[in-house]
Amino acid sequence: MNWQAVSFDWNQIRAFLATAEEGSLSAAARALRTTQPTIGRQVSALERDLGVTLFERSGRSLVMTSAGHDLLEHVQAMGDAASRISMVASGQSRDVAGHVSITASDLLAAGFLVPVLKKLRQDAPGIIVDVVASNRLENLTRRDADIAIRHVRPDQPDLIARQLRDARAVYYASADYLAEYGRPQTEADLAKHVFIGPRDTTQMLAFMQDRGVTISPDQFKANSDSGVVMWEMMRAGLGIMVGPDRFWPHVDGVETLLSDAPPITFPVWIVTHRELRTSRRIRIVFDALVQALGGD
Structure with missing residues (x-):
């Protein structure tokens, strides 16, 4: 979408962001500790400056337009950056203490979260992070965790969800496996190989079918619902595994296959509850x- 070149008023941006995330002008006013008419004027002024309609008004309800959704993605990034700048400038990050729990799949937790937590320890040493390594969707509304990294968008209206850039998955195999079974040159060659996957292979088979790759359930010779166990079975040479690309550091004896094949992508959502607005420690971890x- 082509936006008009305008000078943004940060108060207008904050009003729009709060309205989008809170769902109403009155809730946005409470979140920003101002009045509903003030929020309404700021949102209307932003619409006027941009020359677009951001919300359709139906009685007391607001429905975000497609232009509003386009703007929201950029505004959320601005809001996160402003929050980080504010915390760094005030030295708040090193003063904040307390527990924050993060849930992610076990493979993601082991391969991706560890280096993130190491840096977070330097930036905010008072924060204690509890990692819930689980492949099921934890319920943030019941406080099973404070922050979740997911591959599907949550449907609970009281959660704050932000979609990040799509992640990439690749085919992994160990050098021992390739020495025994040979190296596939195309995705069609995968029909001759052995796989590692979840115990219920239905979703994996459908995924491969959508890519034009036909494999049978009998090709899955070692299965587990634990991503870490699947990774270790792959390293031991028991089969080919599909797993996230840049979330795991380089490991000797493990190779990625079919680099010329069409990319395998999947969505990444980071989700939290509305305490993000009042809890500095959750905000610091969320931003990291x-x-x-x-x-x-």
């Missing part, structure tokens, strides 16, 4: 994860 996951 966004930055590490490539949220800009």
